[in-house]
Amino acid sequence: MNWQRDIEVLTPLFNRGAYQDTPEIRVPSIRGMVRWWFRALGGTADEEKCVFGGMKKFGQRFADDVLASRLVFRVSNVRAPRANPNPPTLPHKQGGQASPQAAFAPGARFKLEVFSRLENLQPELENKVKNALEVWLLLGALGLRANRSGGNVWPADGSAPKAADGLKSTLQNLGLKNWSVALVGQGKGKSKNDLHETATDTIQGNPYRDIFGSINPRLSSPTKFKVIRLADGFCLLACAPHREIQCEDGQERTILREAERLLWNKPQPHRWQALGTWNYILP
Structure with missing residues (x-):
């Protein structure tokens, strides 16, 4: 498997690591979001563990095993200017109640590459991973306030649907x-x-x-x-x-x-x- 896509972030991206005043585009955050959509699309616990890895007692078929992830996520070509001043996480409020935090400005871009390691995925599993990646791009986000329009990712290569009917058929x-x-x-x-x-x-x-x-x-x-x-x-x-x-x-x-x-x-x-x-x- 080798999936890659240029991605644009349409809204402020509040994604940070150990340093709370320094925004980052973090691979673990992306992996977690894609894993969530893999489950939302019907992936079983065994399939999830087989693809993303997991500890003992997770899943049924591999409950006694610790499995490493069979996917590598790689971020490159990051073009993400920091927002100045820090944008509000609650922009409908004013002053301190708006809770401004460090973020990348809207329009940030990066390339995401996801490929298999150790051994190739079975075709059915590979297809489920690719579907999860595509659905994340269309319905998902990244970072803090992801459920409230923070860090909204979108395909930057022109491949996204252009109208409601196209979006509906693509998701189906x-x-x-x-x-x-x-x-x-x-x-x-x-x-x-x-x-x-x-x-x-x-x-x-x-x-x-x-x-x-x-x-x-x-x-x-x-x-x-x-x-x-x-x-x-x-x-x-x-x-x-x-x-x-x-x-x-x-x-x-x-x-x-x-x-x-x-x-x-x-x-x-x-x-x-x-x-x-x-x-x-x-x-």
Whole structure:
């Protein structure tokens, strides 16, 4: 296997290592994101361990074994100027509440190469890894605030879909199932900054952990927002597992449909309402 792609980051990239004041494009962070999407696309624990490695007691077939990763991730050709001043992680807020942190400025670029080592992957596993990489580029992100439009990666080689129909068919061909995907603000002429600001403006004090996650106990947000670029400009992409939940009004809705309803009806909903109704492209 030898997969490689030039990648652009559309929004501020808050990705750091040991030095909190120095942004980096970190291979372990990328590997972790791709591994997450490998599972989201239906990869089993045994397949995950076979590809990415793992310790004992993980998986079933290889539960007694420690396996090394059979993939090498390599980052090169980094063109990533640091943002100055530090950009806010919560751009819908002001001053210190906006929590500015060290980051690379929007427009950062790098080359990512992923290739197999030790021995070639079986064709089925190789295809699953490539699908996870492609879905990460289209739905995923990198670094801090990744679920709220931070570090939004996007293909820099012109290969990304240009319209909603193309994005839908591409995701389906990559094996994305049981996920809701919607485009928000398409054709509204909003800038990347406007969209990034809106994506961070969710529910203050958020009691909806099944929709937007929670801090205590820690739960990653099931609903994810990302700035993407189509032929007619920038818009937000929203996605979440396609699962119905019991809502506060007694109705059952999918996670993403309830997220839309809550954001449209929250206090000070002007940013979300300015983007219009959501265009659901999946399922």
